[in-house]
Amino acid sequence: MLNPEFVKGTAWPMGLWVILELLFSPALLSQSTSPVASPQHPAITATSNLVIVPALVRNPSGESPPELKDSDFLLTDNGVRQAVKLEDTEHQPLSVLVLMQTGGAAAEELPLYARLGTMLSYLTANSPHRVALVEFDSQPEYTWSFTSNIDGLDDGFAHPDGGDGGAAILDAVNYGIDLLRKEPPKYRRIILLLSQTHDEGSRARADQVIQSLGENNITIECISFSPEKRWLKNQFKNPSPENAPYQLSPDLPPLLHTFNLGEPLIMAFQAMQKNTSAEIAALSGGESLPFGNKAELDRQLAALTNHFAATYTLSFRPTSKEPGFHALQLRIAGHPEFHISSRTSYWATDAIGSIQ
Numbered sequence: 001m002l003n004p005e006f007v008k009g010t011a012w013p014m015g016l017w018v019i020l021e022l023l024f025s026p027a028l029l030s031q032s033t034s035p036v037a038s039p040q041h042p043a044i045t046a047t048s049n050l051v052i053v054p055a056l057v058r059n060p061s062g063e064s065p066p067e068l069k070d071s072d073f074l075l076t077d078n079g080v081r082q083a084v085k086l087e088d089t090e091h092q093p094l095s096v097l098v099l100m101q102t103g104g105a106a107a108e109e110l111p112l113y114a115r116l117g118t119m120l121s122y123l124t125a126n127s128p129h130r131v132a133l134v135e136f137d138s139q140p141e142y143t144w145s146f147t148s149n150i151d152g153l154d155d156g157f158a159h160p161d162g163g164d165g166g167a168a169i170l171d172a173v174n175y176g177i178d179l180l181r182k183e184p185p186k187y188r189r190i191i192l193l194l195s196q197t198h199d200e201g202s203r204a205r206a207d208q209v210i211q212s213l214g215e216n217n218i219t220i221e222c223i224s225f226s227p228e229k230r231w232l233k234n235q236f237k238n239p240s241p242e243n244a245p246y247q248l249s250p251d252l253p254p255l256l257h258t259f260n261l262g263e264p265l266i267m268a269f270q271a272m273q274k275n276t277s278a279e280i281a282a283l284s285g286g287e288s289l290p291f292g293n294k295a296e297l298d299r300q301l302a303a304l305t306n307h308f309a310a311t312y313t314l315s316f317r318p319t320s321k322e323p324g325f326h327a328l329q330l331r332i333a334g335h336p337e338f339h340i341s342s343r344t345s346y347w348a349t350d351a352i353g354s355i356q
Helices: 013-024 104-108 108-124 150-158 168-179 206-215 228-239 264-274 278-284 294-310
Strands: 049-056 074-076 080-082 094-101 129-136 140-147 188-196 218-225 288-290 313-317 324-332 339-344 343-350
Touching: 049 129, 049 324, 074 104, 074 313, 074 339, 094 104, 094 108, 094 140, 104 108, 104 168, 104 188, 108 150, 108 188, 108 294, 129 150, 129 168, 140 150, 140 168, 168 188, 168 206, 168 218, 168 278, 188 278, 206 343, 218 278, 218 294, 264 278, 278 288, 288 294
Parallel strands: 094 129, 094 188, 188 218, 218 288
Antiparallel strands: 049 313, 049 339, 074 080, 074 324, 129 140, 324 343
């Protein structure tokens, strides 16, 4: 259970409730015997008095509004208004790490990734850049080191190696953060996560990954597929005649050539339990875009490229020096109808330092 005094008086975004419940769940804490920085609170440690907040702003029709100024952003830290500064990132160098799931349910999706190089070319066209590729199944594998030659990655995207049955998203993200933290400090650091929605088989705990995110200025953008939806779609498309006749009612004849009606229900419940990739992306200030086929993937890749170009980067120095969890809320002055995707929290300590 969460400590009522810890959350008292704070307006929490929905995604943070999910993260906090994950952090405090006995099942999660039993996955590892490694010590945690604090036994009662998630350890998102930002050893800096400068907080970076990426923000994507859209009007109700989904379009970017006219260019905004510093004064248009209303940012609160635990309910207290902060003075924000708009950072100029138009030509900032980029370090982009692609985390590509190749294991588990990703086998059917791998042929769809052949055009990733084209999308990355658009994404990095106007800035110096370095791009790397990590494939993962039950564990991450550093497939291609950081390079400015995106064309060299085309073969990796078009012919990825098949993986085992795992989908260790948290392990892959943790591994990716370790790689990106070694990139030059002047580079804007991005993880592009291509994965299913929920984690399967990670050894890293959620609190460890969140701590790493809090210590580094890294944005995670996720393009995800649902194994449950894919499985269910295949069942309808390719009905299995091996299944026994299904007796819908004693007064009706049995249904022949059906799929297993129990399995989709079980898988649906599993999918509802958590959406690992979306929660990690939201925590970092990025977005999670779903796809179910090639057309949807192409559309989401194009949308991500546009979103990235339209993202604002805000910074502020907190007026409160109190260590612990800080909830961030961002609004646009005079426009409550605008939709904003932005970083929603950070964890402060009493240490003074700088994030590189």
